[in-house]
Amino acid sequence: MKGAIIDAIKDLVVENFGMEKWMDVLENAGLPRTTTFSVRKDVPDETVLAVVESISRTLNLSPEEVADAFGEYWVTVYMPKVYKPYYRGVTSARELLLKMDEIHRKATQNIPNAHPPRFEYRWEAPNVLIMKYKSPRKLMAIFMGLAKGVGKFYKTPLQVEQISEDEVRITFPE
Numbered sequence: 298m299k300g301a302i303i304d305a306i307k308d309l310v311v312e313n314f315g316m317e318k319w320m321d322v323l324e325n326a327g328l329p330r331t332t333t334f335s336v337r338k339d340v341p342d343e344t345v346l347a348v349v350e351s352i353s354r355t356l357n358l359s360p361e362e363v364a365d366a367f368g369e370y371w372v373t374v375y376m377p378k379v380y381k382p383y384y385r386g387v388t389s390a391r392e393l394l395l396k397m398d399e400i401h402r403k404a405t406q407n408i409p410n411a412h413p414p415r416f417e418y419r420w421e422a423p424n425v426l427i428m429k430y431k432s433p434r435k436l437m438a439i440f441m442g443l444a445k446g447v448g449k450f451y452k453t454p455l456q457v458e459q460i461s462e463d464e465v466r467i468t469f470p471e
């Protein structure tokens with residue numbers, strides 16, 4: 298996966314728990330305490346998953362808590378800083394979520410070996426969106442954490458619930 302993901306995870310852990318804890322996370326994931334990741338390079342999926350899993354163990358958080366914290370951080374802090382252009386002209390949670398398929402295609406088109414997630418959309422009611430998450434990685438908890446993060450960024454109270462193996466129902470306030 299693109300190094301940006303693990304870079305954001307590192308920032309989040311260091312800001313909230315300190316550098317020592319981040320090093321503990323690395324060690325518990327079977328990596329040297331001084332490991333660094335380049336934002337531009339690819340990091341193997343297994344490494345990213347080992348680190349996420351280690352965060353949950355080392356910091357005593359449930360996988361959902363890790364996913365929600367990551368989702369909020371990625372969408373409200375890291376992305377607006379690093380991927381600013383994608384937010385330009387987007388004024389609501391609804392619009393940003395509807396742009397996700399296109400954003401992932403564009404953000405990864407020049408990266409060899411990138412396999413971005415794809416999304417399909419279907420409206421169940423004027424304020425109820427079914428979003429299908431298509432990725433062989435099956436990071437459903439992370440996907441849901443990110444969708445909730447979009448709500449936080451636009452200060453829109455969203456309800457996000459999983460309705461099948463690869464679909465969530467997102468209810469916007471009326």
Ligand code: HEM
Nearest residue numbers: 298299376380383404411412413414432434436440443444
């Ligand atoms: C401007 C906003 C965003 C940008 C630029 C962005 C970009 C990226 C990039 C570059 C990757 C790595 C892909 C790869 O290495 O193959 C990724 C992964 C991912 N993104 Fe985003 N992302 C954004 C927002 C979101 C949001 C809001 C969601 C969910 C609603 C989301 C869902 C995911 C998931 C679940 C993955 C993990 C990889 C997978 O499932 O296969 N992203 N994103």
